[in-house]
Amino acid sequence: MKEIDAFLDDWKDNDTRTKQAFIEFRDHILTMEDVTCEFIARPGVSYSLRPRHKNQTGRDLFAMADIIDDDPSNRWLSVCFYEDMITDPDEEGDLIPEGLPGGADGYCFDLDEYDEKAVNYIKERLNDAYRSAKG
Secondary structure, eight states: OHHHHHHHHHOOOOTTOHHHHHHHHHHHHHTSTTEEEEEEEETTTEEEEEEEETTOOSOSOSOEEEEEOSSTTSOEEEEEEEGGGOOOTTOOSEEEEEEETTTEEEEEEEESSOOHHHHHHHHHHHHHHHHHHHO
C-alpha cells in the first residue's frame, strides 16, 4: 500500500502519538487473513483505512480507521464499526445512528492521544468485526 506508506512517512506526529496508534491499528489489520484494504485520502477532511474480508457480502468493509485531518498538526483518530458486527462490553463507543455506509448504525471509538488500554480495546473490536465479516 504505497499510498498509505507515503502518507505515514509525511505525517509528523506530535506528543499525542496518534500516528503510533494508527500504525498499530493498520499493522493489526494487516495480520488478518483474507483481508484487503482500501485507503481513501481526503486531505483536510480524513484519511481512511477500510478493511474488507474476502467472504463479505453486502458490505464493502468491516471497519473504518479514520485519521481526522481538520488540523494536520493535531490529527486524531476515529475507528468505526457496524453496530451488528462488534461487541462493546465497556460501552466505550459512541453510537452513530445511520452513520456508516449504507445508512447503517455504527459505533465509533475516538482517540485524540495514545492510550494503550484504549488501543487494545479497539483492537479487540477489530477482532470482533473481522470474525463477523469472515462468517
